[in-house]
Amino acid sequence: MSDYKSELNVDALDALLEEERTALLSGALDKLTDMLPRKEALIDALNGVPHADIPTLQSLDIKVKRNQLLLDGALEGIRNVAERLATLRRLRGSLETYGSDGKKRNIGVDTDHSVEKRA
Known part of the structure; x- marks a missing residue:
């Protein structure tokens, strides 16, 4: 590969890394899947x-490395949200409280949200 072609690949990868950083900082994670094949091809070249x-x-x-740290942070945020949503789903059907003896108690909550119509 000529030095000129190599320089073009360096410039293209530099621009792509900046585009990737912008996507990570703005939360546009869906754009990353489109960038990955281009990034891999440029790095291989x-x-x-x-x-x-x-x-x-x-x-x-x-x-x-900077973008990898940003991606790791985004993944950690996604994991935290998923964990929080799982906790909320689990708690939606119960109420945890403490009795006078200091022991935790679970009180079941009726999750039937239907509306009864009366004439």
């Missing part, structure tokens, strides 16, 4: 060519 411009590659590496 760059891995196959020896580079003399180490600072540029180090800059790309920093951006990849």
